[in-house]
Amino acid sequence: MVNRDDLEAAAxxxxxxxxxxxxxEVRPGLWFKLxxxxxSGSFKARGAFNRILAAREEGTLxxxxxxxxxxxxxxxxVAYAAATLGVRAEVFVPVTAPATKVARLRDLGAHVxxxxxxxxxxxxxxxxxVAETGAMFVHAYDQPEIVAGQGTVGLELPRADTVLVAVGGGGLVAGVAAAVGDRSRVVAVEPEGVPTLHAALAAGAPVDVVVDSVAGDSLGARRVGTIAFDLAxxxxxxxxxxxxEEIVAARRRLWLEHRLAVEHGAAAALAGLDRLDDPGTTVVVLCGANTDxxxxxxETAHATR
Incomplete structure (x- = not known):
């Protein structure tokens, strides 16, 4: 289990x-965590650095x-952390991964x-x-070092009643929950088309779900991580x-009202705000900007015609 001590060590x-x-503070009582x-355009660099640096410290890299x-x-x-630390990186992505992300991976020197x-x-x-090369596997969301690294986001949040976090595999929401403890209510926001944590909570354990959402490129894990489920x-x-539709509208709103260009996965967190009856002081974690x-x-032009 990952705890606050692990997060502070990661930090x-x-x-x-x-x-x-x-x-x-966007308006009284509403904060955006940028x-x-x-x-690398998202919180993922935190966990990547923590995983690689921890292995280097232990002599296991x-x-x-x-x-x-x-x-x-x-x-x-991972590509950014590896390039910074002088480590070889191979990245496996689905063919549906956005071309902008694949191009950036190659720019960072990763073998894609x-x-x-x-x-x-x-x-x-x-x-x-991994089995063929002997390279170290860095999980996208379900390793203790990864969750602890992602959770350092939570150590930087202003005090609030509610924290909204978008969920794919769950590494970020797990880390944030470990960081804030009972100080704030943590709300996981998921697309209806990829309800990994929602389905797991209903089933009592992680289960596979269908991946079908506009935010699938960043929130497209088929199953929530075991660590994330336990911490949730x-x-x-x-x-x-x-x-x-709510995700697209939130993304459009972030651009038109705040000039923040985020990916759909990040916009999902803001979309969740309208689903809460009494959130109190709220922090919305805007977790990524890797978008075309x-x-x-x-999307903006279509909505304003």
Missing amino acids: RRIEGYIRPTPSY ELLQH PSAGVIVASGGNAGLG HRHGREYAEAHAASMIA VRNNVASVLVTD PSTLYA
Whole structure:
């Protein structure tokens, strides 16, 4: 189980490698945590640095480097951390991964492999490569070092009644829940088309779900992580579902009202705000900005015709 001590150790380890990102008060009682400003464009760099640096400290980092499977953002975080630390990185992504993310992965020097149409298929291919090469596997969301690294976001949040976090595999919401404990209510926001945590809470254990959402490139895990599920239950994390239409509208609103260009997965967190009856003082974690600006323009232009 990952706890606050693990998060504080991670924060010390990755200090100087990541950006402590700002929060700002949009209006009285509503804050945005701008994790979209993080290196590599999302919170994933935090966990990647923590995993690789911890292995280096322990003397367990192989010369073959690291391998990660990703919908895009975890790969970018690992590729950035590996390039910074001089480590070889291979990234397995589904063929549906946005071209902008794949191009950036290559720019960072990662060796990119494209397999399957979902994260789960890319993950299966990556495990074969790990066995063949001896490289260290860096999970996108379900390793203690990853969750602890992602959870350092929670150490930087302003005090609030409610924290809204978008969920795919659950590494970020798990880490944030471990960081804030009972100080704040943590609400996991998921697309109706990828309800990984919601389905797990209903079933009493992680289960596979169908992946079908506009936010599937970043929230497209087929199953929530075991660590995330355990921490969600332990910390009474609530789950709300939002439609793709609500996600697109929230993304458009972030651009038109705040000039924040975020990916659909990040916008999902804001979409969840309207599902809460009495959130009190609220922090919305805007977790990523790895998006194709042309799609944002198209969505905005279509809505204003």
